Amino acid sequence: MTVTTIAFVGLGAMGLPMAQNLVKAGHEVRGFDLNREALAELEKSGGATAASAKQAATGAQVLMLMVVNAAQAEQVLFTDAALDALNPGSVVVLMATCAQAAVQNLAQRVAEKGHRFVDAPVSGGVVGAQSGTLTMMVACETPTYQMVSPLLQVLGERVFHVGQTPGQGAMVKTINQLLCGVHIAVAAEAFALADKAGLDLALLLEIMGGSAASSWMLQNRGPRMLDDDPEVKSAVDIFVKDLSIVLQTGHDMRAGLPIAAAAHQMYLAASGRGDGKADDSQVIQTYRAMNGVKG
Amino acid sequence: MTVTTIAFVGLGAMGLPMAQNLVKAGHEVRGFDLNREALAELEKSGGATAASAKQAATGAQVLMLMVVNAAQAEQVLFTDAALDALNPGSVVVLMATCAQAAVQNLAQRVAEKGHRFVDAPVSGGVVGAQSGTLTMMVACETPTYQMVSPLLQVLGERVFHVGQTPGQGAMVKTINQLLCGVHIAVAAEAFALADKAGLDLALLLEIMGGSAASSWMLQNRGPRMLDDDPEVKSAVDIFVKDLSIVLQTGHDMRAGLPIAAAAHQMYLAASGRGDGKADDSQVIQTYRAMNGVKG
Known part of the structure; x- marks a missing residue:
């Protein structure tokens, strides 16, 4: 053909x-x-x-x-x-x-x-x-x-x-999104804690970006977490959707995914408080709101 | 002096x-x-x-x-x-x-x-x-x-x-360990799911290691997750301890850390089933046991 x-x-x-x-x-x-x-x-x-x-x-x-x-x-x-x-x-x-x-x-x-x-x-x-x-x-x-x-x-x-077999590509993408979604959310969890502790987030990003604590998402989204109104490169609602696919897949396969489930809650909450169209780095605002950290 | x-x-x-x-x-x-x-x-x-x-x-x-x-x-x-x-x-x-x-x-x-x-x-x-x-x-x-x-x-x-001020170094290390501990556990969560789905884990590691899903820990611990009895470079019980410090810090500061908490449960379970002295990559065995995946 x-x-x-x-x-x-x-x-x-x-x-x-x-x-x-x-x-x-x-x-x-x-x-x-x-x-x-x-x-x-x-x-x-x-x-x-x-x-x-x-x-x-x-x-x-x-x-x-x-x-x-x-x-x-x-x-x-x-x-x-x-x-x-x-x-x-x-x-x-x-x-x-x-x-x-x-x-x-x-x-x-x-x-x-x-x-x-x-x-x-x-x-x-x-x-x-x-x-x-x-x-x-x-x-x-x-x-x-x-x-x-x-x-x-x-x-x-x-x-x-x-x-x-069709479906195997979707499964690899599902695994990919599980990791991506958790890496963004955990970076937000860590940085909001650091914020509450009064640490210098820019210095923290420099340290973490070059240590064993680094991830592609930390390096990519980390700088936008330090910005209260960054350009929207990828929206919170994308991970509301993609982690839904991850958890639906876990449900279909009968596989518990406790970390992905915890991360999904944070994106849902971010969307629920009106940040669904914001850059996904802004899931950090949900942590700030939740834990009483000044933005 | x-x-x-x-x-x-x-x-x-x-x-x-x-x-x-x-x-x-x-x-x-x-x-x-x-x-x-x-x-x-x-x-x-x-x-x-x-x-x-x-x-x-x-x-x-x-x-x-x-x-x-x-x-x-x-x-x-x-x-x-x-x-x-x-x-x-x-x-x-x-x-x-x-x-x-x-x-x-x-x-x-x-x-x-x-x-x-x-x-x-x-x-x-x-x-x-x-x-x-x-x-x-x-x-x-x-x-x-x-x-x-x-x-x-x-x-x-x-x-x-x-x-x-002494204590600020400890806080940075705490943030570091929060990220490291979650990155290892979520890699195990993802790879055990992939295993259950019958994907080729070595190929998956190659794909994820070069994509937005990558982390330092994924690249470092991922290969040892594909090995059932790897050399112990850092033990499961280290993260039982270090994530305890993370969560105690969250407790002291009144900060909810849902993802770190979920990850800690997996290290605790890994230690509980007798893998405390095993390489921390072996937290994947807990996911396999939990979700009914052949090792």
């Missing part, structure tokens, strides 16, 4: 630059999103656009989904009938962060229609999407992987084929 | 190489420990030894304590009367991991005897102690810091003067 047209649905903060990177790499991309500004941006970059997901998928060989969650993927594929519009034997690439069980369900229904399914969640945020340096955790059969790998290499720098 | 003799009490896995590094740097070191083998090792390296803490301290200008906890420091200083044996106006350097309140209490009692007190906990483990690359979190008045700084630079690569 030669890929001549990629249908790309979901042109958000990550999806748009990903679609643009595919255009830059010489692929014919037909994008769709409900946001007309995003469609205009894609056209400016040389991409084609469509009036619906179904129209984008019509005659395409690959349908990439960079939507918010599994429910949106189901809507696009089945309710909006994009799946039926694809050429026979096409490939659906789902890159949203979803629970393993939801991915398994979608993969089975896509296979029943005679198409291939690639479970390919990504990590690296807007910066990674823009620079084409995402980490991709890909699960599908090897022949399908070989077919889509050149496209994925355009989007990501670290593309891992983690298994043959 | 010219330092001519350093009394060094506590020649354990970290204390012995630290004392040896001071000898190598040209200082006169008089060591004491209840372990005679450690005394013999120090003598082999050119250090002097003493028959008691008091004898080691007699006429010394600096007394360094690398004992297990605050209770041992109190025993050495007061019960064993090492403090009274020091020259007038000497400096006590406490490098053990202790709760802030305990350090504040010891510092006050040392000051009442006319001596100076340096709160200087360390991070970096046996490897850092041997290579003289410890991170040191030092709290004392600036003139005292300037006096002991040349000695501390022998022991550590990253020596931070974090505050003027």
